[in-house]
Amino acid sequence: MRSDAHEFKTRARDALRDPQLREALGRARDGFVGKRQKSIDRFPDFDALRERGRRIKNHTLAHLDVYLERFERQVVAAGGTVHWALDEDQARQTVVSICRQAGACRVTKAKTMVGEEVGINAAIEAAGMEAIETDLGEYIIQLAKEPPSHIIAPAVHKTRQQISDLFRDHHHGGDAARALREVPELVDEARAVLRQKFLSADVGITGANFLVAETGSIVLVTNEGNADLTHTLPRVHIAIAGIEKLVPDLDDATDLLRLLGRSATGQDLSAYTTLVTGPRRSDDPDGPEQFHVVLLDNGRSRMLGNRFRDMLRCIRCGACMNHCPVYAAVGGHAYGWVYPGPMGSVLTPLFVGLERTRDLPNACTLNGRCLSVCPVKIPLPDLLRELRGEQNAQRLTPATTRYGLRLWGMFARRPRLYHGVARALVGLLGLLGRRRGRFRRLPLAGAWTSVRDLPAPQGQTFQSAWRAYQRRNER
Amino acid sequence: MNEQIRHGAGTTVALFVTCLVDLFRPSVGFAAVHLLERAGFRVEVPEAQTCCGQPAYNSGDSITAAGLAAQVIRTFSEYDYVVAPSGSCAATIIAHYPDLLRHDPALQAAARDLADRTWELMRFLAEVADLEARDTTFEGSVAYHDSCSGLRELGIREQPRKLLSGVHGLRLHEMEDRDVCCGFGGTFCVKYPEISERMVDDKLDAIRDTGASTLLSGDLGCLLNMAGRMHRRGMQVRAYHVAEVLAGMSDEPAIGEGRKR
Amino acid sequence: MNHAREEILRRVRRALKRDADSVVDPDTARDTAYASERAPRPTWDEKRLQRFTERFEAAAGTWCRVSGPGDISGAAVDFLHGAGLGQKLQLAAHPMLDTLRWPDQFKVACVQRADPGLSVGLSIAEAAIAETGTLVFWSGPRAPATLAFLSEVHIAVLPLEWLVDHMEDVWTLLRKRDGFPPRALNLVTGPSRTADVEQTMQLGAHGPRRLHLILVG
Numbered sequence: 001m002r003s004d005a006h007e008f009k010t011r012a013r014d015a016l017r018d019p020q021l022r023e024a025l026g027r028a029r030d031g032f033v034g035k036r037q038k039s040i041d042r043f044p045d046f047d048a049l050r051e052r053g054r055r056i057k058n059h060t061l062a063h064l065d066v067y068l069e070r071f072e073r074q075v076v077a078a079g080g081t082v083h084w085a086l087d088e089d090q091a092r093q094t095v096v097s098i099c100r101q102a103g104a105c106r107v108t109k110a111k112t113m114v115g116e117e118v119g120i121n122a123a124i125e126a127a128g129m130e131a132i133e134t135d136l137g138e139y140i141i142q143l144a145k146e147p148p149s150h151i152i153a154p155a156v157h158k159t160r161q162q163i164s165d166l167f168r169d170h171h172h173g174g175d176a177a178r179a180l181r182e183v184p185e186l187v188d189e190a191r192a193v194l195r196q197k198f199l200s201a202d203v204g205i206t207g208a209n210f211l212v213a214e215t216g217s218i219v220l221v222t223n224e225g226n227a228d229l230t231h232t233l234p235r236v237h238i239a240i241a242g243i244e245k246l247v248p249d250l251d252d253a254t255d256l257l258r259l260l261g262r263s264a265t266g267q268d269l270s271a272y273t274t275l276v277t278g279p280r281r282s283d284d285p286d287g288p289e290q291f292h293v294v295l296l297d298n299g300r301s302r303m304l305g306n307r308f309r310d311m312l313r314c315i316r317c318g319a320c321m322n323h324c325p326v327y328a329a330v331g332g333h334a335y336g337w338v339y340p341g342p343m344g345s346v347l348t349p350l351f352v353g354l355e356r357t358r359d360l361p362n363a364c365t366l367n368g369r370c371l372s373v374c375p376v377k378i379p380l381p382d383l384l385r386e387l388r389g390e391q392n393a394q395r396l397t398p399a400t401t402r403y404g405l406r407l408w409g410m411f412a413r414r415p416r417l418y419h420g421v422a423r424a425l426v427g428l429l430g431l432l433g434r435r436r437g438r439f440r441r442l443p444l445a446g447a448w449t450s451v452r453d454l455p456a457p458q459g460q461t462f463q464s465a466w467r468a469y470q471r472r473n474e475r
Numbered sequence: 476m477n478e479q480i481r482h483g484a485g486t487t488v489a490l491f492v493t494c495l496v497d498l499f500r501p502s503v504g505f506a507a508v509h510l511l512e513r514a515g516f517r518v519e520v521p522e523a524q525t526c527c528g529q530p531a532y533n534s535g536d537s538i539t540a541a542g543l544a545a546q547v548i549r550t551f552s553e554y555d556y557v558v559a560p561s562g563s564c565a566a567t568i569i570a571h572y573p574d575l576l577r578h579d580p581a582l583q584a585a586a587r588d589l590a591d592r593t594w595e596l597m598r599f600l601a602e603v604a605d606l607e608a609r610d611t612t613f614e615g616s617v618a619y620h621d622s623c624s625g626l627r628e629l630g631i632r633e634q635p636r637k638l639l640s641g642v643h644g645l646r647l648h649e650m651e652d653r654d655v656c657c658g659f660g661g662t663f664c665v666k667y668p669e670i671s672e673r674m675v676d677d678k679l680d681a682i683r684d685t686g687a688s689t690l691l692s693g694d695l696g697c698l699l700n701m702a703g704r705m706h707r708r709g710m711q712v713r714a715y716h717v718a719e720v721l722a723g724m725s726d727e728p729a730i731g732e733g734r735k736r
Numbered sequence: 737m738n739h740a741r742e743e744i745l746r747r748v749r750r751a752l753k754r755d756a757d758s759v760v761d762p763d764t765a766r767d768t769a770y771a772s773e774r775a776p777r778p779t780w781d782e783k784r785l786q787r788f789t790e791r792f793e794a795a796a797g798t799w800c801r802v803s804g805p806g807d808i809s810g811a812a813v814d815f816l817h818g819a820g821l822g823q824k825l826q827l828a829a830h831p832m833l834d835t836l837r838w839p840d841q842f843k844v845a846c847v848q849r850a851d852p853g854l855s856v857g858l859s860i861a862e863a864a865i866a867e868t869g870t871l872v873f874w875s876g877p878r879a880p881a882t883l884a885f886l887s888e889v890h891i892a893v894l895p896l897e898w899l900v901d902h903m904e905d906v907w908t909l910l911r912k913r914d915g916f917p918p919r920a921l922n923l924v925t926g927p928s929r930t931a932d933v934e935q936t937m938q939l940g941a942h943g944p945r946r947l948h949l950i951l952v953g
């Protein structure tokens with residue numbers, strides 16, 4: 001998918017001025033944070049489980065080649081087909097050609113972030129087929145022609161009013177009599193519309209929460225049950241997943257499911273957790289005739305070999321964005337690509353390139369709340385700092401910042417000079433700010449004083465005051 | 476008092492002042508000295524110290540940061556304890572120097588050694604010095620802001636609260652979402668002022684909702700941000716570093732307040 | 737796409753610093769890394785059944801208990817009456833349901849593939865998990881997956897002896913069965929739901945609006 005991450009600043013500014021967005025984000029944040037906390041309070045030792053999750057993923061990544069081949073063998077043994085895609089292009093082509101061969105007109109989709117990453121919908125539509133999102137949140141933003149703003153709640157930025165308006169325009173031809181409606185009515189309406197699509201779809205596309213090497217199964221997790229209708233009803237099922245989604249066996253998947261439900265929505269387990277293995281068996285009454293898995297690299301193997309391997313542990317639970325105060329302020333669209341929040345600020349530069357994503361690694365206070373909730377302990381702040389280092393090395397950081405820091409460093413490494421200059425400067429500012437105690441405006445501090453006063457220094461540096469104090473005491 | 480002297484027993488502590496305290500609020504440094512001395516320690520302030528290098532480190536300039544780290548390591552090599560009145564500066568030394576200096580094994584070993592000897596002030600007072608602030612008085616209700624580095628990288632959470640619970644007359648009110656960042660983030664607050672503004676406003680709303688008349692924290696960076704914004708919004712809450720209150724030095728003008736003469 | 741396969745595996749191996757003849761034994765490495773230790777799991781003090789029903793209810797499921805398979809139809813009829821859900825029912829073609837007697841006025845069809853227009857479907861769970869209050873369905877001729885997803889109301893039947901403590905126990909139990917894994921193994925915890933409109937929980941998003949369980953034994 002095309003990235004607009006270079007527009008972070010302007011998009012963030014617009015978002016900050018959008019009262020509806022503020023309302024929606026506030027509600028989401030409170031809901032997610034509280035529910036997660038409640039569910040982990042009930043768990044005996046959640047941190048030990050996080051550590052286990054970290055180890056499971058680390059081990060799998062360190063043996064990824066073996067597990068990929070094992071998984072492929074099992075998929076084939078179950079009658080399915082594995083396709084490999086080096087990049088977005090190959091993934092799109094693979095999916096479109098499977099759909100074409102199936103003679104498809106209509107394709108239903110259950111939310112897949114990898115599908116968003118490679119831009120599946122546009123490719124299917126360009127090939128003359130209809131692609132319909134069936135997760136309610138994804139359906140809403142598909143109607144709104146917007147990208148998702150959250151990885152597990154794609155329409156979290158929409159208010160009930162906005163959704164009512166969208167349904168009025170798309171389901172009732174803009175009939176003005178239909179105003180703001182209640183949640184049950186909206187959900188029912190979407191259910192009825194989408195039920196027809198499910199029943200008439202030729203191909204169903206899902207993602208995969210996990211790929212299990214032991215059995216060649218994909219694990220699908222939803223609350224709505226839409227993924228199950230998507231893979232059960234059409235003639236062909238395509239699952240598309242990143243190569244990092246592997247786990248060795250079902251017990252490992254179980255540990256990660258315990259982490260996923262609690263971290264994502266505060267559920268011990270989502271309503272529907274399904275293990276899909278191969279196409280319909282000879283005596284099965286339902287299920288697709290074909291089962292395809294598309295394994296996507298798209299830069300992941302590169303991350304496996306550099307300092308960003310930790311990021312491949314991500315199980316896409318969304319906890320980091322739910323706990324991120326920057327995300328809570330600007331929402332998911334400001335990030336400009338598929339993955340928002342802390343995990344997106346790491347992934348987007350790695351997938352899209354550092355040049356067009358300059359703000360993402362920097363728009364963070366490194367407060368570490370994301371790391372403290374990440375179910376697989378990804379050191380997100382360290383990875384963001386690492387990206388800042390890369391930017392610096394590639395001279396993508398503004399020259400003023402780069403030289404400013406170096407100058408500061410040279411200065412700070414000459415303590416005598418430093419203390420002398422500091423004393424003079426602080427003395428001056430202390431004098432100027434003595435009466436009010438703060439500055440509303442100050443040359444060179446405009447970015448600070450644009451939103452807050454600058455408290456004035458007390459007038460002496462500690463170093464000079466301390467030396468004076470000691471001299472007094474000696475006498 | 477005798478109790479406390481036994482703990483310190485005349486051991487020397489080096490104070491890492493931190494650049495913000497040095498420049499903006501030396502009274503925090505004096506409060507730290509006062510508390511450490513009260514616990515029976517001798518305090519030294521090495522003159523060769525300036526900045527821990529955190530701004531450079533967090534901006535991705537690890538060369539500059541490593542240079543400053545090496546200077547800090549040298550300056551503080553001789554002391555049993557190094558104490559800083561800031562969670563984020565202490566965390567830079569404790570949690571980040573060893574990784575920052577990973578390309579130089581000798582320096583990295585020295586960094587590990589320094590990390591083992593370095594303490595954030597509140598944690599040091601509560602866990603090493605075993606200080607109790609029983610002879611201090613502060614009349615009023617306070618809200619305490621946990622600064623993020625101290626909270627999550629050093630586990631500082633109960634220590635300042637325990638120390639504050641000994642202060643006569645002080646009533647602590649906990650705020651909603653107390654583990655959420657105030658929007659300072661070093662250079663973040665000047666690179667993204669509007670986002671920082673929203674974050675600090677959320678924080679100030681939570682402070683206002685406690686009804687407290689004083690805001691305390693263990694990091695001057697967060698305090699400058701919050702106090703600066705409180706003044707801009709016209710909020711009537713006074714801000715102090717927690718050490719100032721513990722040391723009984725809250726007769727100083729609060730952060731951002733002028734001297735009345 | 738064969739080229740892509742080789743290329744991806746080559747890149748992965750290069751990233752992992754493997755050469756052509758490195759010997760990899762992931763299973764031993766896995767044991768050392770974590771698998772030999774027991775994973776932390778939820779624990780509870782109450783009896784297994786009590787834990788199950790408590791979690792099942794927490795997930796918005798309803799349930800009743802009968803003493804033998806012969807009572808299944810009676811329980812189903814009572815539930816449908818009580819909830820005012822009519823007298824039409826589709827059953828999975830499961831031996832346990834073959835011999836059930838239904839009141840004359842009931843229209844009961846035994847189906848292989850659920851009729852999309854149906855409102856109530858009844859099928860047998862293959863296992864259940866006390867930890868999470870979860871029912872496990874094994875797709876196949878005896879339990880069409882469509883019954884559990886297209887119905888407005890899903891009635892499930894579970895013989896009590898198939899209730900286990902943790903999800904891992906399900907794998908231990910089912911791994912031994914012929915044909916494992918089936919095409920779809922559905923772990924169902926309560927009826928379908930969504931919170932996509934303003935974070936408000938609403939039951940019956942795409943799947944059943946209600947999930948009622950008849951415990952047997």
Ligand code: SF4
Binds near residue numbers: 320321370
């Ligand atoms: S980075 Fe961690 S918290 Fe964020 S989505 Fe991935 S697994 Fe979840």
